[in-house]
Structures are given as structure tokens and as C-alpha cells.
Amino acid sequence: MTRIASRVSQLHGEGALAVYSRAKELERQGRSIIHLELGEPDFHPAAPVVEALRTAVAAGRDRYCSTRGLPALVEAIADYLKRTRGVAATGEQVLVAPGCKMALSLAMMALVEPGDEVLLPDPSFPIYPSFTRGLGATPVAFGLEEKNKFQPDVDEIAQKVTPRTTMLIFNSPNNPTGTVFSDAAMEKLAVLARKHDLWVLSDEIYAVAPVEVIDAMDLLVLNTFTCAAEFTQVAAIEALRDSTSAVEAMVVEYRKRRDQFVSGLNHIPGFRCQAPDGAFYAWVNIEDTGLSADQVQRVLLEEAGVAGIAGAAFGPGGKNYLRFSLASARRVLEEALERIQRVSLHWRAAISR
Numbered sequence: 001m002t003r004i005a006s007r008v009s010q011l012h013g014e015g016a017l018a019v020y021s022r023a024k025e026l027e028r029q030g031r032s033i034i035h036l037e038l039g040e041p042d043f044h045p046a047a048p049v050v051e052a053l054r055t056a057v058a059a060g061r062d063r064y065c066s067t068r069g070l071p072a073l074v075e076a077i078a079d080y081l082k083r084t085r086g087v088a089a090t091g092e093q094v095l096v097a098p099g100c101k102m103a104l105s106l107a108m109m110a111l112v113e114p115g116d117e118v119l120l121p122d123p124s125f126p127i128y129p130s131f132t133r134g135l136g137a138t139p140v141a142f143g144l145e146e147k148n149k150f151q152p153d154v155d156e157i158a159q160k161v162t163p164r165t166t167m168l169i170f171n172s173p174n175n176p177t178g179t180v181f182s183d184a185a186m187e188k189l190a191v192l193a194r195k196h197d198l199w200v201l202s203d204e205i206y207a208v209a210p211v212e213v214i215d216a217m218d219l220l221v222l223n224t225f226t227c228a229a230e231f232t233q234v235a236a237i238e239a240l241r242d243s244t245s246a247v248e249a250m251v252v253e254y255r256k257r258r259d260q261f262v263s264g265l266n267h268i269p270g271f272r273c274q275a276p277d278g279a280f281y282a283w284v285n286i287e288d289t290g291l292s293a294d295q296v297q298r299v300l301l302e303e304a305g306v307a308g309i310a311g312a313a314f315g316p317g318g319k320n321y322l323r324f325s326l327a328s329a330r331r332v333l334e335e336a337l338e339r340i341q342r343v344s345l346h347w348r349a350a351i352s353r
């Protein structure tokens with residue numbers, strides 16, 4: 001009998017996409033919806049990047065190319081990391097993937113064996129535990145708790161290391177909390193990883209890794225998608241050059257959105273939100289509303305037309321939280337706050353009792 005491989009049954013989806021589908025359905029019924037569920041920026045690439053892409057396509061840059069990425073892009077990435085982060089990576093430690101999930105899954109396919117244990121944050125990006133299970137390994141969660149300002153408790157992580165633990169995954173700034181891990185926490189994590197000989201998979205968009213890992217991932221690329229599309233890589237070189245300082249302008253705008261939205265959320269009865277250090281998410285504690293996060297998510301979407309995500313989508317630690325994306329313009333965020341304020345009548349009466 002034909003069958004689907006059992007590893008697929010170990011994978012799960014993303015809560016954000018489920019909320020997005022329902023929000024789209026409401027829009028089809030004529031409802032006005034403010035989309036704060038997906039982390040999809042409203043910015044588009046800067047004009048020189050679009051122009052570089054257009055020129056590359058017109059010039060026929062649609063050929064197979066190196067499985068590791070165009071040499072000029074690989075060098076540009078290594079240079080960018082040196083310039084902006086002080087990371088001394090060489091070109092041979094870089095691999096270009098078509099999207100971050102692909103880079104993550106290549107690294108995990110190269111390094112994780114069935115039966116391994118993989119340490120990862122709760123809450124975190126839902127694909128980490130999903131893909132871990134898909135590879136026949138076991139995700140072991142460590143908490144990022146509000147009482148610790150969502151910083152990792154490295155002593156707790158140390159207690160969770162067993163002889164089967166092979167990898168530690170995190171991303172900083174974290175999705176969904178926006179926490180930038182402190183230098184002290186990073187140093188302790190490095191000591192822990194060295195002590196137990198763990199791989200550290202830090203989700204930072206580009207795949208930079210020791211050469212032997214890049215070699216393994218390279219073979220996986222060859223066996224799966226061959227290479228990232230050439231013209232997108234040409235545009236990526238231009239994006240890293242950032243000749244119009246578009247990144248700085250985006251950071252300034254994101255900061256304004258964060259300050260405006262987080263302050264507004266903290267004025268809504270029952271909501272509590274720490275300002276995130278990075279990323280473009282607001283992670284809001286809704287415990288004081290007396291409702292579950294699922295109920296708040298439903299009231300916001302069905303009655304106010306504001307799509308956010310109940311935090312359990314990012315792990316059990318997200319039970320009393322909602323995540324809102326700040327990837328929309330300030331006037332849109334302002335309207336979202338007004339709408340949320342209006343429907344908060346639902347739980348305000350209960351709070352004041």
C-alpha cells in the first residue's frame with residue numbers, strides 16, 4: 001500500500017498561518033482586518049536593489065551557479081559580518097540558501113541524528129521543535145520567562161543537558177519576545193556548549209558555519225535545490241551594499257512603531273507588555289484580562305478585526321500571551337489600538353469587580 005513517510009506526521013504548522021487564513025476569510029466576507037499576525041514587513045527592497053534584480057534578469061543571470069552561492073555574494077556576506085558584527089568568518093564558511101528556513105533545515109539535517117535531544121527556547125519559532133521531531137530527535141525546551149525579562153536561565157539549561165543532547169538552538173532577538181540575549185548570557189551559553197560539546201545553531205538568516213558543516217550542507221543543497229536563484233543573489237549583493245542606508249531608515253521607523261504600540265498596549269486594561277530590545281514583535285501578557293489567550297485572540301479578530309496570535313503557538317510558555325507584529329505603518333497600529341481599546345470592554349467590567 002502506498003503511504004506517506006512517518007516523519008511528516010511529526011511536523012506541525014505555524015499558528016500565524018492559521019490565524020491568517022481565518023483573517024482572510026473574514027476579509028472575503030467584507031470585514032476590515034488589520035493584520036498583525038505575520039512578521040511580514042510592509043517595506044519593500046530599496047530602489048537600487050530592485051534595479052539590480054531587474055538588470056540581472058534582463059542580462060540573463062538565470063543560470064545554475066555555485067551550490068554555495070555566487071562567490072561575490074559569499075564574500076560580501078563574510079565582509080558584512082566582519083564589518084557589522086566583528087565575526088571573522090571567511091567565504092568558505094558561508095552558504096547561501098533561498099530563505100532562512102532552508103538554511104536552518106540544512107544545518108539540522110547535517111547535524112541532528114534520530115534519538116538526539118535538541119535544546120530550544122520556549123517560547124520560540126515553532127519550526128524549531130517541529131523540524132527536530134521530523135528528524136526523529138526530541139526537542140527539550142528551556143523557559144524564557146517574563147520574571148527574567150525573557151532572558152535565558154543558563155543554570156536551568158545546564159540541568160537539561162543529558163548525554164543525548166547534541167544541539168542548542170536559539171535566536172536573538174528572539175521571536176516572539178523580541179529579547180536580545182545579554183552578553184553575560186551569551187558567554188555562559190558558550191561555556192556550556194563547549195563543556196558538553198554541543199552544536200549551537202543561532203538563527204541569524206545567513207548560514208555561516210565551520211567548514212566541515214558547510215561541506216555537509218553543500219552536499220545536501222546539491223541533492224535538493226542545486227542553488228539559490230542567481231538573479232536574487234545579484235540583488236542580495238546590492239542589498240548588503242545598502243547604498244541608500246535603507247536599513248537605518250527601517251530601524252528608525254521600527255523603533256517609533258515599537259514605542260508607540262507598546263505604550264498604547266500598556267494603557268489597555270488587562271494588557272502588560274515589556275518593550276522588546278529587537279525584532280518587530282510585541283509580546284503581551286493578557287493574564288489580567290481573566291480570559292484565555294485563545295479567547296482574547298478570538299474577540300480581537302472576530303469583533304475588532306485585529307489579527308494577533310495566541311502565544312501557545314510558540315510553545316507552552318506562551319500560554320498567557322499574544323504576539324502582535326509591528327510590521328505595519330504607525331497609522332495602522334494606531335487604529336489597531338483604538339479597536340482593541342473598544343473591545344476591551346469585554347473584560348474591563350470583570351477586572352474592576
Ligand SMILES: Cc1ncc(COP(=O)(O)O)c(C=O)c1O
Pocket residue numbers: 039098099100101102125171175203
Ligand atoms: C526566527 C525565524 N527564523 C526563521 C524564519 C523563516 O524565515 P524565511 O521566511 O526566510 O524562511 C522566521 C520567519 O518568520 C523567523 O521568525
